[in-house]
Amino acid sequence: MEIGKLSEELEGEKAVLVGVIEQNQSEAEAIDHIDELEFLALTAGAITEKRFLQKLQRADSKTFLGSGKIEEVRKYVVDECIDMVIFDDELSPSQLRNIEKIMQVKILDRSNLILDIFASRAQTSHARTQVELAQYQYLLPRLTNMWTHLDKQKGGIGMRGPGERQIETDRRIIKDRITLLKNKLKSIDKQKAVQRGNRGQLVRAALVGYTNVGKSTIMNALSKSEVFAENKLFATLDTTVRKVVIENLPFLLTDTVGFIRKLPHQLVESFKSTLDEVREADLLIHVVDISHPNFEDHYQVVNETLAEIDKTDKPTIVVFNKIDAYQYTPQDEDDLSPKKKENYTLEELKAQWIAKMDTNKCVFISAQEKLNFDELKHVVYEEVKTIFQIRYPYNNFLY
Structure with missing residues (x-):
């Protein structure tokens, strides 16, 4: 295989x-x-x-x-x-x-x-290299004699020492492959760094969130582009960057790979270079699927993963998406027990989250149905403008 x-x-x-x-x-x-x-x-x-x-x-x-x-x-x-x-x-x-x-x-x-799944979704050389590296790192401690086909990648003649077992040959070949892939990633990362440097001094915003929360749909709506979006996990794997203009203010918007609980350590490590877009962003737009019963857990998983990737504290807008799909179960009037999450109406959830967050950085939308989308664009515009004014104080008269 x-x-x-x-x-x-x-x-x-x-x-x-x-x-x-x-x-x-x-x-x-x-x-x-x-x-x-x-x-x-x-x-x-x-x-x-x-x-x-x-x-x-x-x-x-x-x-x-x-x-x-x-x-x-x-x-x-x-x-x-x-x-x-x-x-x-x-x-x-x-x-x-x-x-x-x-x-x-x-x-x-x-x-x-x-x-x-990552391997099947990877389209670019960068993503394929990262996934292959993660797969080999996962495979190395699990080698068994079934992996005898691996010596074909390097040629078996002259590659084995006297009495060397096949498992040792396979392990050495995989280690060599891992070294090769790491070197290839270093080369690609240098090219990516040059590309990021060539984008000028535009403010950078990055869409982050759990997998399948609608980041690509929001990207398409804001940038008027056609980034691949599908109702499956990890529909977006390769990082996409688009120039967006809201009113008279241009900025760069990045769509990143979705996170998931129990994400394999090997993937987190190998994809850190892809997530340089997150590290170098001036603004994070954290998208949450509010229609999911455990959206609060997903919100926490993403924050924990972001903390592992990037220790800095960036301005963040939290976008609760899919309000059109939100459903709740009314609590029985005779039930005196505390309300559960599924017993709250959308308006009650809004009040809760707005109370514990800055109201200007908390938006409830439906990207699919374009509900409250003007509000989202206004909030993003104000945040990008604030960052721009701090960076270029002499250009404030433009905005």
Whole structure:
């Protein structure tokens, strides 16, 4: 199986999903995570047949699940002719080996699935190189004798020392490939730095947010361009930059890759160069899908990832998108328990968020339906103008 070709094999295959409800986690949270895993599987082309969740203090170090549950999954896989089992956490090399022996089918974990979706979405040389590097870094500690095909990439004759095992040959080839890819990225990064330097002194704004929240749709509406947008995870992988003019004020707007919980460490590392656009932005536009039941968790995941990428404190506009899709469940009048998130109306949520944030930096819109879009453009204009006036105080008379 070639690196980056897994999606072609997943197309139409039947899968079961496996997750653990740990001690510090609620069942609702675990279900939300497995929902997201199913969306990831769908994005890769797999068909989910069944889910398995088990309550454990922590995942079993040998087989992830307890012995009874792993046998239940195995029996279902055999009886229903399932093609693969996908786990909602990253499996250790030993867990992967043990589970493969038990199941005798293809075993994937969340990291492997995300890496492959990135590989299928990458269009530019830069993105493909970053994904390939992350895949090899993920693969290196998980090498087994199945990877004998890798020596073909470098040629087997004269490449092995006396008595050297195939696994050692494969490991050395992968390490060489990782070094080559890192050097290639350094070269591309230098070119990207020159491109960013050639953009002049325009104010830079970057769209950030969880995956599938509508960043590309907002990009298209503001820049009047046609950036690819789709209702699938990681529809945008390659960074896109467009010049935008609101009223008489030009600035640069960047659409970046979406974040996700449990993002593989290898991807965060290899994509840091792509996210230079975030680091060098003067203004962040954080897009949140308010119609999602766990939008607050997504908001937090993005903030944590941004803190890892960029330690500086940038001015940020929070854009709550998809207000047209927001739904709430009215609380029963006889129910005296505290309101849950799903019991709040959109107006009540607005009041809550506006109260805890600067009202000028908190906007509620529908990019798809263009609801409140003039308000968004006004807020962005005011923020960009403020940054411009600080940078060029002698040009204030223009605005």
